Amino acid sequence: MFPSLLMSMMLASAAHEPGPVAARPPALQKQWAERKFDAIERGLRDACRGDSAAFEAQFDNYFRTQQAWEADRNALAQWRQQAPASLAAAMVEAIYWRAYASQLRLGAVGQMPKEAMDFYQEQLGRGKASLQQVKAQANDCPLWHSLNISLQLEGAASRHLAARAYLDAVQVFPNDLQIHFAMAQAYSPRRGGSAVQFDQFARRAVFFTKAVEGGAMYARLYWREDGNGSDAIQFREQRGLPEWRMVKAGFEDLLQRYPQDLRVRNKFASFACRANDRATYHRLRQQLGERIVPELWPDVAGVGECDRKLGKGRGSAATPPTPVQASGVNSRS
Secondary structure, three states: OOHHHHHHHHHHHHHHOEOOOOOOOHHHHHHHHOOOHHHHHHHHHHHHOOOHHHHHHHHHHHHHHHOOHHHHHHHHHHHHHHOOOOHHHHHHHHHHHHHHHHOOOOOOHHHOOHHHHHHHHHHHHHHHHHHHOOHHHHHHOHHHHHHHHHHHHOOOOOHHHHHHHHHHHHHHOOOOHHHHHHHHHHHOHHHOOOHHHHHHHHHHHHHHHHHHHOOHHHHHHHHHHOOOHHHOOOOOOOOOOOOHHHHHHHHHHHHHHOOOOHHHHHHHHHHHHHOOOHHHHHHHHHHHOOEEOHHHOOOOOOHHHHHHHHOOOOOOOOOOOEEOOOOOEOOOO
């Protein structure tokens, strides 16, 4: 899977994960369209203390869907001229250049002609330069670090540089989820990594976040890595990867923090089905009843198939589950 497409999917999947309710998504996009730079600056400061991922996702979505590249570039120049030291302006500009560079690509980095590759890297370099201009403020906001890691991983950049940026980031913000999510892309089998590398990283991320998260980070990372078809997480061997014992413990920790979150319970149940953990599946399935969120069950292990394979537990009804939409979730899973 191409890195730029993977980044879009990663940001799009953010709303599938548990956490406190974020501000209404259109707010920042509306402020940008109206060039209300001061309001965006205040929004970033709030996001840096809460859900910085929503800030990133809104601008990334806006730039990729609107594709008003010249108009937005002129607006960024205007903002820079008005506030050269603006942290928000640098963040938005970095997101802009990453989105702009991604639409230049039609294939894998290694298959791009040299001239196209040079131009692509030049645009990514502009995003990196935007962040470096406000590096002195980096420790005021975890988003600076997660964006820095993301840009380092785009294109043909060295994983070593991203890993160094990650270590710098976790020294300041060890519990910021987006920092770990950004670095996890480097080890994803869908992006040139391996199952062993990804699992080693997941365990390392648990080490950094254990004081706050318990073992939840292990479950979070495999949740984000999960997909359909051949990308669906499987538990084929007792000693295989991921380790079901750790995934299960991670989801239990998530449920301790978000006991009413239907998405956690749905995803946990879908993993329990694939791990053939009948007792855990029955418990979760009974708790869910008909409150099924279909997109959290991969096509290779839908809820109907899991019910037929493992049963629904004691006292279950024979009627098929009713799809629902869960609320109260955002990107800080």
